[in-house]
Amino acid sequence: MKETLSKLKFWYQKAGELGAQYYNAPYRAAIARAKREEDDLFMLLVFSEMMGVPNPASWYCLELQPLLLERFHDWHQRMGMEHSPLDNFRCC
């Protein structure tokens, strides 16, 4: 009985995984792209002050900067800036 239950659970999980893949497969790229665009906008807000754009929430953005630095390089390249636009932070 226990074995049957665990087998059933395994098949349910497997079916769930395949179902989720089937749901996502056709639109995975479009959604990932939309998410990236949102992230880019957020990144722009966080780093806006450093690029001379006044930001009333700069204190909070400053706190967030270390969390985003890892993705900073990809972001500035995507934005069309070959090298880091910030004087005090050179990632490349």
Place this chain on the structure above:
Amino acid sequence: MSAIVLLVLGLGGMALGYFFYSRFIANHIYKLDENFKTPAHEMEDGVDFVPTNKFVLWGHHFTSVAGAAPIVGPAIAVIWGWLPAFLWVTLGTIFFAGVHDFGAIWASIRNRAKSVGSLTGEVVGKRARAVFMIVIFLVLLMVNAVFGVVIAKLLINNPGAVVPVWGAVAVALVIGQLIYRFKFNLAWVSLIGIIVLYGLIYVGPSMPITLPDSTFGLSASASWILLLFLYAAIASLLPVWMLLQPRDYINGLQLFVGLILLYAAVIIANPSVVAPMINMDLPANTPSMVPLLFVTIACGAISGFHGLVASGTTSKQLNKETDARFVGYFGAVGEGALALAAIIAATAGFASLADWQAVYSAFGKGGVLAFVNGGATILHAGTGIDAAVASTMLTVMAALFAGTTMDTGLRLQRYIFQEWGEIYNIKWMGKALPATLLAVASCLVLAFGAGGADGSGGLLIWPLFGTTNQLLAGLTLLVITVMLVRRKSPTIYTLAPLVFLLVMTLAALLLQLKGFYDQQKWFLLGLDIVVLVAAILVTLECAAALKDEKRKAAEAE
């Protein structure tokens, strides 16, 4: 004759095609290699390139290529009798569609998962690519205009389907929110979604909705078409997770349930095919079977649209090269099975030959309505589902498919306008809203320009959709054939379908040209000439590219 014979012969033939012919093509022609590193692995980025389970990918590929066309085409073509349509669907799937769809995936993955459009440019030449862009724009334009009319007709003829058809949009919106915002379990959401959808189908017939005969001087058909385009424009502008993704998903599930029910009903009820094997008593003005049969049934036998999906998204997600056979060929078999169901419904779902003849009183009269009514009779007899509910179920199935194809088609057309905006530096055209409006406007011009005040222009140009779509398939087969010449593989298995398609398409276009001229339909005449010029250019490109490749191959030896 019993419909079960058709079912067994058709599905049996396609199964044999999959097990034997596709294996032969995979091993000896395309020479699939299990160790070949597919672009999904080579360029994996978690966005476009993601190795995907082959069953999942098959589901995605099949539901993307299955629109209303495999239902509309065969249901119109049985006017020539059931045998020609049956043979073309079965043999077309085995020897044409399977090889084409499977080949499109193979050609794409061997070229870094590029789309057929850019492959044409690289493998054949820039001129061929320019023709390709025109052909693809025309196909999208026609798909959108045709499907608008098809859904409007369905909603007028079955007012009980209005609630479930529009209700499905609400169901999809709720499902999207539940999954993305509230992180609900997908299995439960799908189950509840399907139950609600079928619940709507059940209550639909008791709450029929009809539009007034005239609203601001517009007929009910014209009003529905305008409403549908308004919906499609909004849907194509919304983020995909909100409406398109859950809608396609729930539609896919509904297709599987619907097909299984219909086939089960045929086996239980064992209806007789009342339509003639070959119809000698054709209504006046019915065009000649050869070549029109081969362009009337496009999807379900061979369709260029499949090549776009195969090389657009499917190829980027293929886990192993050998999976291409299952995903591509078996995807075509799935579509063939849907077309076969349409043939059975439109020939065996009538009480007598006289009833059938009453529906097929003129060319284009049968169509999707014959599928709905015939299929509903079979469903009722086989499963005991109430006749009105069964007919609503099939109407919803056809309308939802046409609807999702319209959503995607309009979105793709918008991209083309945006691309043109960028190429020609027209800034306003590069933005989403104006580009969408332009896409909708071009479809409406076609629907109302060719069809007059009731907007039925889409259906009038159906044979032109067939020819344009077959041209697209021809281009894909050309790319595959050129690649085969370069690899010194036998080319006859792709060249023969290519030549056949081009000959039939050219013949159909010439025949229609004369017809439009005689009937003084100038709009259609103009459109026919555009497609004809494209067809001739494709034929010339085919001949030149193949001659060139053969010469190079000979010189290298």
